[in-house]
Amino acid sequence: MNLSIGATLFDKNPSKALQLRELLLRGLLSFSAIISICVTLGIVYILSTEAFLFFSSGEVSLLEFFSSIEWQPVIDKFGILPLLNSTLMTSFIAMLVAGPLGIFAAIYMSEYASNNFKARVKPILEILAGIPTIVYGYFALTFITPFLKNIFGHDVVDVYNTASAGIAMGILIFPMIASMSEDALSAVPSGLRQAAYGLGATKLEVSTGIIVPSAISGIMAAFIVGLSRAVGETMIVALAAGAGSNFTFNPFKSAETMTGYIARISGGDIGYDTVDYNSIFAIGIFLFIITLVLNIISQKIIGRYREIYD
Amino acid sequence: MILVSVSAIFAGGDKESSNSENNAVNSWILAESDDSILPGINPLEVKGTISAAGSSTVFPLSERMIERFKNEGYSDNITLDSIGSGAGFERWAVQAESDISNASRPIKDKEIAAARGNGREPIEFRLGTDALAVVINPANDFVTNVTLEELALIFSTAKKWSEVNSTWPNEDIKRYIPGTDSGTFDYFVEEVFGKDKEPMLSAANTQLSEDDNILVRGVEGDKYAIGFFGYAYYAENSDKLNVLSIEGVEPGSATVDNATYPLARPVFMYSSANIMQEKPQVAAFIAYYLTYVNEEIRDVGYFPAGKADLDKAKMNWIKAMEGKL
Numbered sequence: 001m002n003l004s005i006g007a008t009l010f011d012k013n014p015s016k017a018l019q020l021r022e023l024l025l026r027g028l029l030s031f032s033a034i035i036s037i038c039v040t041l042g043i044v045y046i047l048s049t050e051a052f053l054f055f056s057s058g059e060v061s062l063l064e065f066f067s068s069i070e071w072q073p074v075i076d077k078f079g080i081l082p083l084l085n086s087t088l089m090t091s092f093i094a095m096l097v098a099g100p101l102g103i104f105a106a107i108y109m110s111e112y113a114s115n116n117f118k119a120r121v122k123p124i125l126e127i128l129a130g131i132p133t134i135v136y137g138y139f140a141l142t143f144i145t146p147f148l149k150n151i152f153g154h155d156v157v158d159v160y161n162t163a164s165a166g167i168a169m170g171i172l173i174f175p176m177i178a179s180m181s182e183d184a185l186s187a188v189p190s191g192l193r194q195a196a197y198g199l200g201a202t203k204l205e206v207s208t209g210i211i212v213p214s215a216i217s218g219i220m221a222a223f224i225v226g227l228s229r230a231v232g233e234t235m236i237v238a239l240a241a242g243a244g245s246n247f248t249f250n251p252f253k254s255a256e257t258m259t260g261y262i263a264r265i266s267g268g269d270i271g272y273d274t275v276d277y278n279s280i281f282a283i284g285i286f287l288f289i290i291t292l293v294l295n296i297i298s299q300k301i302i303g304r305y306r307e308i309y310d
Numbered sequence: 311m312i313l314v315s316v317s318a319i320f321a322g323g324d325k326e327s328s329n330s331e332n333n334a335v336n337s338w339i340l341a342e343s344d345d346s347i348l349p350g351i352n353p354l355e356v357k358g359t360i361s362a363a364g365s366s367t368v369f370p371l372s373e374r375m376i377e378r379f380k381n382e383g384y385s386d387n388i389t390l391d392s393i394g395s396g397a398g399f400e401r402w403a404v405q406a407e408s409d410i411s412n413a414s415r416p417i418k419d420k421e422i423a424a425a426r427g428n429g430r431e432p433i434e435f436r437l438g439t440d441a442l443a444v445v446i447n448p449a450n451d452f453v454t455n456v457t458l459e460e461l462a463l464i465f466s467t468a469k470k471w472s473e474v475n476s477t478w479p480n481e482d483i484k485r486y487i488p489g490t491d492s493g494t495f496d497y498f499v500e501e502v503f504g505k506d507k508e509p510m511l512s513a514a515n516t517q518l519s520e521d522d523n524i525l526v527r528g529v530e531g532d533k534y535a536i537g538f539f540g541y542a543y544y545a546e547n548s549d550k551l552n553v554l555s556i557e558g559v560e561p562g563s564a565t566v567d568n569a570t571y572p573l574a575r576p577v578f579m580y581s582s583a584n585i586m587q588e589k590p591q592v593a594a595f596i597a598y599y600l601t602y603v604n605e606e607i608r609d610v611g612y613f614p615a616g617k618a619d620l621d622k623a624k625m626n627w628i629k630a631m632e633g634k635l
Contacts, residue, residue: 072511074490141527149531158484159531160517243489243524244517254517264489267393267520276490 047288050281059275065282071245071261073279080286082247086255087287090166090237091230093251097170098226102177103212103219109178110185111207122182125175133172137239140168145240148252156252160242163251168236173226180225184218185211217302224298228291234259258283336634338594345601347624351594354383358591363391364398364412365493366522367440367540368577371610372412375599378606386591394520395493399424402580406430409592411580414440414493414540430582433630435596435623437603439613441561442494442573443544445551449533452478455555458572462502464536466509471534479534482515486528486537489520494539497575526551540577542611566613576615583630593631600624 055062060078068079105125109118144164149157157163188211196206212219242254243264256264262280340350362372369392376388393401395413402411403425411417417425417432425432444461446453452471456464463474464483471478487510488494495518499507510516517528522539529537530550541561544553553561556572565571579596586593600623604614614620 070512075508075511077512145531155481155533159528159535242517243519244515246515254515264519 044288047281047285050278051285054275054278054282057275057278069247073275076275078279080258080283082245083256083258083261083283084286085247085249086162086241086245087231087237087257087259089162089249089251089255090169090233090241090257091227093163093166094169094173094230094233095223095227097167098172098174098177098230099223101170101174102222102226103181105174105178106181106185106219107207107212109182111203111211122179125178129172129175129179131172133233133235134239136168136172137165137236139171140164140236140240144168152252158242158252158254160240160254161252162237162241162255162257165237165239165241165257166251168240169230169233172233172236173229176229177222177226180222181215181219184215184222187218188214217304220301221298224294224301228294228298231290231294232259232287234263238263258287336590336594338590343601345624347621348597348601348627351598351601352383353379353594353598354385356384356591356594357386358589359386360388360410360589360592360595361408362388362410362412362579363393363401363408364410365395365414365577366392366488366520367395367414367494367542368412368437368579370540370542370546371437371577371603371607371612372579372599374606374610375603378602379595379598384595388595392521394489394491395496396491397520399580403428403430403432409581409585409589410596413578413580414575415496416576416578417580425582429584431584432580433582433586433626435579435581435600435626436615436619437577437579437599437623438607438615439566439574440577441541441566441571441613442497442538442575443541443561444536444538444554444556444573445529445544446536446554447529447531447533448550448552450552453554454552455558457557458502461556462509465498465502466513469514481534484528484532484535485513485516486525486535487516487518488522488525488539489518491520498538498573501573501575540612545611563608563613574613576619577612581630586627586630587634590634593627593634597627600627 054060055065059076065078065080067081068077069081070077070079071082109121113121141160141164144167145157145159145161148161148164192210192214193206196210201209237257238260241260242256243260244254244256245261246253246255248255262283265276265280338352338355340352343350369390372390376390379388391398391401391408395411395415398408398411398413399417399421402408403417403421406425406428417434422432444456453475460474464471465485465487468474468483470480471483472480474483487498490507490511499505499510503509517525519525522543525537525539526543526547529535530547544551555561559565559571561571561573566574579599581592581596586596600620604620607614615623
């Protein structure tokens with residue numbers, strides 16, 4: 001019935017063919033939406049059942065999983081903390097790079113750059129986000145790591161280290177944050193700008209005092225999306241961060257992340273129903289929960305701090 | 311970790327493939343042979359795809375033999391995956407997907423059982439000998455030789471070099487070792503730690519990878535690093551790495567041939583009679599491999615097996631093909 005409303009606006013007697021077309025289109029669209037939900041549910045189902053196998057095997061308790069600082073499933077050491085710590089370190093370093101760069105680039109593009117310049121630069125930034133992550137991985141390994149070694153000393157910086165992986169990830173994420181923040185800044189109504197200029201504010205005062213606070217919900221959401229991208233990023237850390245779990249806060253030491261472990265272990269053909277095999281699902285569901293929580297937080301932030309202009 | 315596939319252009323479905331089934335199955339057998347035991351192989355007549363997977367140690371050798379097989383006329387597809395011996399057996403014995411399993415350790419009992427469960431009776435083919443290379447960074451000037459006991463300390467409880475030998479520097483040992491799916495890992499654990507994985511896996515600063523090139527890169531980039539892998543990976547990177555003597559014996563042709571190098575070990579390929587009979591291309595490839603392996607093996611960075619061992623592998627082939635030749 002809803003379908004026909006659009007048609008009836010223009011035509012009091014919509015033809016059968018038109019109705020059928022509307023119906024088909026509606027079917028196709030809802031099918032696509034349902035598929036995406038089904039895939040998500042399927043992933044959650046597989047992750048949970050396999051993770052359940054892991055925890056019910058009797059070889060590992062939840063307490064050990066979240067408190068031990070050693071991870072080596074082959075010899076029954078199941079503490080996720082070293083992997084989690086390393087994931088948080090690389091993500092934190094990535095945000096350290098991508099956060100300021102992203103927001104500054106966004107302010108520049110939104111408030112300072114000419115429209116012409118913006119139209120040229122934004123696509124280039126987006127290309128940066130389209131570079132395959134394995135390229136970033138090798139960039140970290142063959143450029144950033146030697147660079148860090150030259151600055152901080154060859155004996156201080158490991159060949160595989162979380163800093164280089166984090167920096168490369170920051171470069172990967174920065175265009176995304178810049179682009180999303182720029183959208184948020186541009187969405188601030190120009191009446192606010194004009195009013196501030198009218199009161200005699202300088203460009204800097206307008207940008208930092210009016211525009212950024214007004215768009216803060218969009219900017220924070222961009223940060224959190226960037227962070228969840230960093231947590232889930234795999235190829236860069238698998239190549240550059242190291243291939244052995246290590247509980248350390250030193251960014252120049254190698255330490256394997258959660259995603260890096262999953263990539264390394266599933267690269268070979270591991271036997272089903274082995275502890276190694278099931279452990280990757282336990283890590284997988286944990287990763288899933290982290291990104292889910294981050295996404296929920298970002299939704300809440302958008303809802304809560306959003307300034308609505310009509 | 312990294313899957314590497316060697317593949318050729320798929321041969322077109324022309325008349326050759328259709329009438330090969332009518333001809334004798336083994337049209338690839340030549341009247342004359344370069345080998346005293348095996349029949350001669352004509353790679354031009356070998357049709358059908360072959361899949362091999364397993365040890366990263368065996369990988370460079372198999373890669374070379376496949377290249378030669380193709381240069382001499384084989385035009386179908388061979389896939390060769392470098393995934394570790396354990397993973398290779400998982401694929402060959404448990405999943406029953408591959409035709410050939412490459413291994414840098416003998417097949418284990420439970421893998422034999424799994425293979426039998428899939429109707430595959432494993433046949434072992436000795437290919438040659440590897441001198442497991444323990445390597446250090448060229449800038450490391452304090453160690454050139456280690457005993458097996460020192461080796462055990464270096465790869466387990468010692469955190470710093472000075473804890474192994476007081477004249478060595480007070481610096482962290484950075485360890486780069488093959489992953490737990492690797493036959494090289496299993497072999498090292500068996501030789502150096504008497505089959506106990508725990509000490510090596512519990513050691514600090516340990517990087518594990520199924521990809522030997524990651525280990526090479528790690529040792530290459532760190533003065534206080536140490537690692538081990540198949541000799542071919544050292545031979546290929548001898549300008550970037552130094553190899554240690556073990557118990558005063560340097561790995562190399564002479565010490566492998568006279569059996570003095572303590573970490574010399576056999577490398578293998580496994581298949582089964584039913585695979586070889588159902589897929590004659592697999593049998594042809596194995597026969598070709600065994601016939602010419604000694605002409606290539608030193609160049610790849612490994613060492614020929616003794617004549618008796620290689621002859622036994624060839625006899626295994628003859629037995630497997632009994633009634634089909």
